[in-house]
Amino acid sequence: MSAVIRFESYxxxxxxxxxxxxDAIDLEIEEGxxxxxxxxxxxGKTTLAYSINGLIPRQEMGVRKGKVYVMGREVMAYxxxxxxxxxxxxxxxxxxxxxxxxxxxxVVFGMENLGLPIEEIERRLAWVxxxxxxxxxxxxxxYEVSGGQKQRVALASVLAMRPPILVLDEPTTMLDPLGxxxxxxxxxxxxxxxxxxxxxxEHSLEHLIPLxxxxxxxxxxxxxxxxxxxxFFERLAFLMEHDVFPPGVxxxxxxxxxxxxxxxxxxxxxxxxxxxxRLRELLGGKG
Amino acid sequence: xxxxxxxxxxxxxxxxxxxxxIVITALLIGIGAVVGAFGSFTLPLxxxxxxxxxxxxVQNVGGIWYGAWGIIAASLFPIISNGISGxxxxxxxAYIPANAFQSFMPAWGFRYFKADPRLKSARDWWVFLGxxxxxxxxxxxxxxxxxLKGFGLLTAESVPLFVWGWFAGNEIAxxxxxxxxxxxLSGVVIxxxxxxxxxxx
Amino acid sequence: xxxxxxxxxGYVPEASPLYEVHPFVRLYFLMVVSIFPMIIGAPEWNLxxxxxxxxxxxxxxxSLSTLKLYVPISISMGMLILLSYTxxxxxxxxxxxxxxxxxxxxxxxxxxxxxxxxxRILPMIFVMVLFLSxxxxxxxxxxxxxxxxxxxxxxxxxxxxxxxxxxIEDFSIVRQAEKARGFDPHGKSLGYKLRQxxxxxxxxxxxxxxxxxxxxKAIVARGYSFTGLKNVKRPDYVLSKYPFRxxxxxxxxxxxxxxxxxxxxxxxxGMLTLEGSVTQRWLRQWLLGGAA
Numbered sequence: 113m114s115a116v117i118r119f120e121s122y123x124x125x126x127x128x129x130x131x132x133x134x135d136a137i138d139l140e141i142e143e144g145x146x147x148x149x150x151x152x153x154x155x156g157k158t159t160l161a162y163s164i165n166g167l168i169p170r171q172e173m174g175v176r177k178g179k180v181y182v183m184g185r186e187v188m189a190y191x192x193x194x195x196x197x198x199x200x201x202x203x204x205x206x207x208x209x210x211x212x213x214x215x216x217x218x219v220v221f222g223m224e225n226l227g228l229p230i231e232e233i234e235r236r237l238a239w240v241x242x243x244x245x246x247x248x249x250x251x252x253x254x255y256e257v258s259g260g261q262k263q264r265v266a267l268a269s270v271l272a273m274r275p276p277i278l279v280l281d282e283p284t285t286m287l288d289p290l291g292x293x294x295x296x297x298x299x300x301x302x303x304x305x306x307x308x309x310x311x312x313x314e315h316s317l318e319h320l321i322p323l324x325x326x327x328x329x330x331x332x333x334x335x336x337x338x339x340x341x342x343x344f345f346e347r348l349a350f351l352m353e354h355d356v357f358p359p360g361v362x363x364x365x366x367x368x369x370x371x372x373x374x375x376x377x378x379x380x381x382x383x384x385x386x387x388x389x390r391l392r393e394l395l396g397g398k399g
Numbered sequence: 400x401x402x403x404x405x406x407x408x409x410x411x412x413x414x415x416x417x418x419x420x421i422v423i424t425a426l427l428i429g430i431g432a433v434v435g436a437f438g439s440f441t442l443p444l445x446x447x448x449x450x451x452x453x454x455x456x457v458q459n460v461g462g463i464w465y466g467a468w469g470i471i472a473a474s475l476f477p478i479i480s481n482g483i484s485g486x487x488x489x490x491x492x493a494y495i496p497a498n499a500f501q502s503f504m505p506a507w508g509f510r511y512f513k514a515d516p517r518l519k520s521a522r523d524w525w526v527f528l529g530x531x532x533x534x535x536x537x538x539x540x541x542x543x544x545x546x547l548k549g550f551g552l553l554t555a556e557s558v559p560l561f562v563w564g565w566f567a568g569n570e571i572a573x574x575x576x577x578x579x580x581x582x583x584l585s586g587v588v589i590x591x592x593x594x595x596x597x598x599x600x
Numbered sequence: 601x602x603x604x605x606x607x608x609x610g611y612v613p614e615a616s617p618l619y620e621v622h623p624f625v626r627l628y629f630l631m632v633v634s635i636f637p638m639i640i641g642a643p644e645w646n647l648x649x650x651x652x653x654x655x656x657x658x659x660x661x662x663s664l665s666t667l668k669l670y671v672p673i674s675i676s677m678g679m680l681i682l683l684s685y686t687x688x689x690x691x692x693x694x695x696x697x698x699x700x701x702x703x704x705x706x707x708x709x710x711x712x713x714x715x716x717x718x719x720r721i722l723p724m725i726f727v728m729v730l731f732l733s734x735x736x737x738x739x740x741x742x743x744x745x746x747x748x749x750x751x752x753x754x755x756x757x758x759x760x761x762x763x764x765x766x767x768i769e770d771f772s773i774v775r776q777a778e779k780a781r782g783f784d785p786h787g788k789s790l791g792y793k794l795r796q797x798x799x800x801x802x803x804x805x806x807x808x809x810x811x812x813x814x815x816x817k818a819i820v821a822r823g824y825s826f827t828g829l830k831n832v833k834r835p836d837y838v839l840s841k842y843p844f845r846x847x848x849x850x851x852x853x854x855x856x857x858x859x860x861x862x863x864x865x866x867x868x869x870g871m872l873t874l875e876g877s878v879t880q881r882w883l884r885q886w887l888l889g890g891a892a
Contacts, residue, residue: 128590162817165821167817167821170820171419171592171813171816173592192823192825193818193823194821196821196822197823203817203818203821205814208814208815208818209814209815209816209818210813211755211758211759211762211819212758213736213737213741214738216838217738217758217838220837220838221822221824222822222823223837224836224837225822225823225834226827227835228835229835230837230840233768233835234837253765255762255765255766269822270821270822271817273822341884349665354713417816418816418819418820419812419813419816421755421756421759422812422815422819423754423757423809424760425757425759425760425762425806426759426760426763426808426809426811426812426815428760428763428764429760429761429762429764429765429766429767429808430767430805430808432760432763432764433767433768433771433804434801434804440855453797453801456612456801457805476760477762479760479761479764482608482609482732483609483732484670484673485669485670485673485674485725485729485732486725486726486728487634487721487725487728488630488631488634489634489635489638489724489726490724499778550717550720550721551713551716551717551720552677552680552681552721553684554684554685554688554690554710554713555690556691557683557684557685557688557689557690560688567878575798576797576798576801579798579801579802580801580805583802584802584806587806588809591809591813593812593816
């Protein structure tokens with residue numbers, strides 16, 4: 113598979129800071145992959161997201177070095193309108209994205225900007241509304257619905273533009289557990305049914321891990337680790353040294369491994385279901 | 400940053416009007432409408448006339464920081480705040496020149512005299528006071544004399560009292576809240592991309 | 601009792617037959633019918649217009665208790681007019697004195713003029729209230745878009761209305777935060793309240809300015825550009841949901857017809873003025889005992 117996003121020695125420093133937010137990073141993301149980007153606050157995750165869809169440097173003041181390629185072309189070679197058709201960005205605060213009076217107007221806004229004919233807008237609405245389960249909300253003001261619903265509306269408004277690449281910047285930060293689960297269910301459906309390239313910046317690893325094919329650890333402007341999900345979490349000590357706190361099940365089995373109670377060469381289970389199955393095997397083996 | 404530097408477009412610096420300016424105008428309209436509708440400390444006389452109107456500060460600082468965009472917001476937000484309180488639509492529309500000028504004067508003054516929006520020197524203060532006073536004089540004449548008298552709401556004999564009342568109310572509110580906003584927020588605003596050095600960018 | 605729904609502009613009924621009327625027609629009604637009292641001088645005709653508006657509000661299922669919200673402006677406006685025309689109206693030996701207040705003469709001609717002015721302004725307020733009570737925010741935007749107002753302006757209006765809602769919410773949050781820290785202006789002096797307002801206005805303004813950056817990014821990320829896509833006509837999906845029907849065109853014609861009719865009666869035939877009106881005759885009878 114080809115790299116649909118490529119960072120080449122990319123550095124970005126905001127004009128108000130002395131240290132670069134991203135420091136000479138090299139990173140490739142393959143087409144159709146689901147990539148999770150994790151790291152402590154201030155690591156440059158949002159800067160990375162904005163650099164992909166051109167908000168940096170267009171909407172921010174700073175110094176840019178290196179290149180970012182999206183679908184084979186440098187980001188700055190695209191016009192903003194061209195780029196937004198390729199990269200959709202969902203922000204962490206859904207409230208800050210809503211400027212329309214109804215959910216329907218909000219979802220339609222991006223499609224109108226693209227100049228799509230009314231028939232095509234209706235077709236896409238018929239696709240994205242059931243996908244994100246926002247049908248009952250269409251006539252409501254977007255700012256009057258619940259947190260989880262808001263984020264699904266934000267997601268719908270971006271998905272409606274059918275970008276082949278979707279970037280979600282901490283989409284569940286402001287959500288309760290149920291809201292969080294509903295958002296990830298939509299992403300799972302997207303993965304299953306549409307093979308989109310999805311980049312998710314998240315702190316909530318329980319939901320991210322089952323979804324992601326690859327993980328990237330961004331640590332204060334540098335890519336410290338990038339790998340497929342399973343081998344990524346095998347480096348658990350390294351991750352924890354760099355302020356990543358894995359889901360309880362991963363940490364539990366890691367300690368079991370350290371204590372010799374779990375085979376050293378066996379992969380760490382990444383989900384509760386996996387963990388339950390492995391534990392059954394372990395207990396069954398000793399039985 | 401000196402006052403001169405604040406208003407000077409450097410060699411190679413490119414500033415163009417953009418979405419950010421549309422957004423800032425809309426938000427200024429929103430905040431002005433709310434402050435205008437709810438911020439009155441005195442018994443409102445009706446038709447958006449208040450003897451103490453804090454929203455004048457939004458008009459003044461909006462013009463200083465955002466030039467023509469602030470002036471547009473200043474002209475439009477009273478239509479919403481007056482409209483919400485039931486003021487007839489044509490009375491609201493007739494106020495536009497007064498509201499626009501009240502914002503235009505400090506916007507022009509700060510740019511022409513290269514005064515510092517952070518009000519660092521005595522000269523900056525004089526520019527601020529002088530320009531908002533001129534703006535308020537025009538507003539106070541336009542409002543009661545042209546609008547209210549024009550709609551027959553005031554007699555010729557009562558106009559002077561309302562002119563003085565409008566002027567004094569706007570002047571005091573403009574000084575108190577304008578100074579506070581300029582001192583508190585100018586330092587941040589002048590570093591943003593949406594800060595307007597000329598009239599549109 | 602009709603259920604009312606709060607919007608930024610006021611309270612509107614959940615359902616109303618007036619929603620079947622195209623939003624542009626409702627805006628046209630506001631703009632044109634607001635002119636009627638400026639042409640009509642006879643108070644009884646302007647009061648009749650108020651009755652028409654009340655009937656429309658009833659038909660539109662607007663809860664008439666909504667009118668309570670506009671009582672303060674009606675009263676304060678009436679006081680302004682009365683004050684201006686009587687106590688502040690100056691000395692006019694040529695006018696008829698009907699009584700005195702603290703030595704100030706109150707003239708019949710001034711009272712008559714004040715009545716005329718008040719009965720002009722009241723229907724204008726009622727028409728505005730009718731509009732605010734039967735228009736949701738989307739209706740205002742649809743009306744503007746149908747009138748071919750440039751998209752940038754209608755979008756700015758939408759954002760401005762949205763901003764009004766957000767600022768009100770921020771105001772409430774800041775107020776609660778201040779109260780939680782013991783800052784409660786209730787029952788306090790004007791100076792205290794002034795300080796309160798100062799403490800609110802800075803965070804409100806700062807929040808709005810910070811939001812502007814977030815909104816800008818969100819709008820740009822969804823492809824909106826100031827100058828629009830080159831060579832691409834922007835479709836108006838929302839407008840396509842509001843077809844302009846024959847009955848809407850008929851309503852426009854009726855409203856325009858009334859305007860032309862009133863103009864003709866007033867300027868062509870000299871009717872609808874204060875002179876010779878029922879109200880004038882009644883006022884003269886009551887205040888002057890029938891004397892001219």
